[in-house]
Amino acid sequence: QVQLVESGGGLVQAGGSLRLSCAASGHTFRNYALGWFRQAPGKEREFVAAIIWSGEATSYADSVRGRFTCSRDNAKSTAYLQMNSLKPEDTAVYYCAAANQFPATQSSVYGPWGQGTQVTVSS
Secondary structure, three states: OOEEEEEOOEEEEOOOOEEEEEEEEOOOHHHOEEEEEEEOOOOOOEEEEEEOOOOOOEEEOOOOEOOEEEEEEOOOOEEEEEEOOOOHHHOEEEEEEEEOOOOOOOHHHOOOEOOOEEEEEEO
16 A cells, blocks of 8 residues: 655745645555645645646646646656645645545545645745
């Protein structure tokens, strides 16, 4: 089973950019679609973006479309979430997760999950 580890979070000012990485172990990475979710304090986990196993198709939440870009490098078993024009409301713990479906926006479809990485956007 694939295991996922997120990195790249941090503190950034509004309008800035961050790139999150999701590194996978195991040779089956290329068999899965990858999804990005986020969870802010006191809120439910919400869908952010997803990318199909080949990288040829992506899906985004309305709140991030045009600002965030999802990509993957199957040779490196790594997926990326490029986040531009960040807003304070983007502050959350960001998770990546694997799925056998695409597109899929429900967290129940995904698993396993990474441990998350904190993104904080100051105003």
